Amino acid sequence: MRQAGTNLPKVGRYNRAVVLDQIQLADGVSRTEIAQHTGLTPQTVSGIVRRLLDEGIVREDGSSRVAGTGKPRTTLRINPDAGSAVGLHFDPVELACVVVDLLGKPLVLKRRPTPPGADPAAVVEAMADLVGDVLAEAKVPRDRVLGLGLASPGPIDQYSGMVVTPPKLAHWTRVPVKQQLSEATGLPVTLDNDATAAAIGERWSGAGKGVANFAYFFFGTGIGGGLVLNHQVHRGGSLNAAEFGHTTVLPDGPECYCGNRGCLEILVSPAAIIAETHRRLGEQVGSVLSEPFRRDPATVDHAAIRLAAASGDPLAGEIIDAAARHVASIAVSVVNITDVDLIVLGGHGIRHVETRYVDAVTAAVASRPLSRHIRVVDVAPSPLGADAAVVGGASLVLHATYSPQLSALLTD
Numbered sequence: 304m305r306q307a308g309t310n311l312p313k314v315g316r317y318n319r320a321v322v323l324d325q326i327q328l329a330d331g332v333s334r335t336e337i338a339q340h341t342g343l344t345p346q347t348v349s350g351i352v353r354r355l356l357d358e359g360i361v362r363e364d365g366s367s368r369v370a371g372t373g374k375p376r377t378t379l380r381i382n383p384d385a386g387s388a389v390g391l392h393f394d395p396v397e398l399a400c401v402v403v404d405l406l407g408k409p410l411v412l413k414r415r416p417t418p419p420g421a422d423p424a425a426v427v428e429a430m431a432d433l434v435g436d437v438l439a440e441a442k443v444p445r446d447r448v449l450g451l452g453l454a455s456p457g458p459i460d461q462y463s464g465m466v467v468t469p470p471k472l473a474h475w476t477r478v479p480v481k482q483q484l485s486e487a488t489g490l491p492v493t494l495d496n497d498a499t500a501a502a503i504g505e506r507w508s509g510a511g512k513g514v515a516n517f518a519y520f521f522f523g524t525g526i527g528g529g530l531v532l533n534h535q536v537h538r539g540g541s542l543n544a545a546e547f548g549h550t551t552v553l554p555d556g557p558e559c560y561c562g563n564r565g566c567l568e569i570l571v572s573p574a575a576i577i578a579e580t581h582r583r584l585g586e587q588v589g590s591v592l593s594e595p596f597r598r599d600p601a602t603v604d605h606a607a608i609r610l611a612a613a614s615g616d617p618l619a620g621e622i623i624d625a626a627a628r629h630v631a632s633i634a635v636s637v638v639n640i641t642d643v644d645l646i647v648l649g650g651h652g653i654r655h656v657e658t659r660y661v662d663a664v665t666a667a668v669a670s671r672p673l674s675r676h677i678r679v680v681d682v683a684p685s686p687l688g689a690d691a692a693v694v695g696g697a698s699l700v701l702h703a704t705y706s707p708q709l710s711a712l713l714t715d
């Protein structure tokens with residue numbers, strides 16, 4: 304991609320996004336403050352705000368006195384009811400769909416099992432049904448929806464709108480899901496990988512709000528990641544950056560389906576944690592899980608192991624803590640490579656044991672990265688939790704609408 308100059312219409316669009324971004328990130332902000340924060344002239348800010356008020360996207364919300372001067376200033380906020388966005392998370396096990404207002408606040412969220420066999424046509428039909436149900440329950444007419452953001456397991460080809468042979472989805476080989484879903488729902492569709500979507504959700508309404516540089520670890524069926532660098536989502540050359548799950552932890556470890564060896568994902572995925580727990584239980588190690596395991600090993604699944612760890616079971620705790628230490632090692636590498644200010648941990652795969660993962664990563668990034676003498680990196684559990692990917696899907700739409708995208712300026 305060449306680095307091109309820019310032209311005035313694009314600058315106008317960019318400045319509008321910069322102003323919207325300021326209003327969205329602040330809990331009430333004035334025109335003067337926007338001008339101060341962005342370096343735009345007061346006249347430019349006024350002009351953009353006037354148009355946003357006319358369009359109903361922004362509203363004036365009372366006034367306050369500027370400290371020291373006593374001058375009144377009008378507070379600007381996003382008008383949450385001016386429109387909405389739909390998020391859809393496609394997981395091999397479950398579909399989740401949410402409709403959010405313009406502030407990213409979920410109005411209705413529904414989940415449904417992914418059709419067995421995961422045949423692409425059946426899945427797209429089930430997705431469209433679910434979108435219809437969610438919009439009906441939220442009483443949001445389709446013409447008020449800005450778009451639909453689909454968070455899908457990677458790898459994806461964003462240029463062609465295809466899902467490219469994701470692991471655990473046998474029938475999904477270059478499926479043009481973006482176009483199919485758009486035809487089935489009548490909505491414009493934005494496609495991104497689930498971890499990137501979740502990271503954008505965190506930037507929009509979660510732990511990463513207003514943070515310039517952060518890395519997001521996504522714990523789902525696998526381990527994904529997202530990177531926000533200098534307020535921009537870092538996608539990389541093939542749009543598949545931040546695959547933290549396929550970073551080597553053990554050079555001589557087991558071979559991974561990705562082609563690499565000793566990957567984080569192969570060591571700490573739900574399947575790995577279940578296998579290790581079953582192995583230890585088979586050795587007659589005492590645990591609250593011993594009796595359920597004796598009756599039916601299938602009941603000792605990932606959720607049961609996390610719940611046992613959360614209730615203080617030593618065996619489950621030990622296995623989860625070992626997984627968390629592997630995650631911590633990769634977090635240290637991520638900090639060394641990218642110099643992020645914050646690590647966010649989220650996704651349904653760490654539900655009930657968030658504090659164990661946060662504690663392990665906090666201890667590691669406080670003691671191991673080279674930059675620790677300059678500042679300590681924050682670590683936070685995702686406030687969106689298990690909903691990060693689906694809320695992130697909706698945030699893809701809001702992000703595309705609001706957020707200043709340098710790339711939009713630099714390309715033709």
Ligand SMILES: [Zn+2]
Nearest residue numbers: 549559561566
């Ligand atoms: Zn791998």
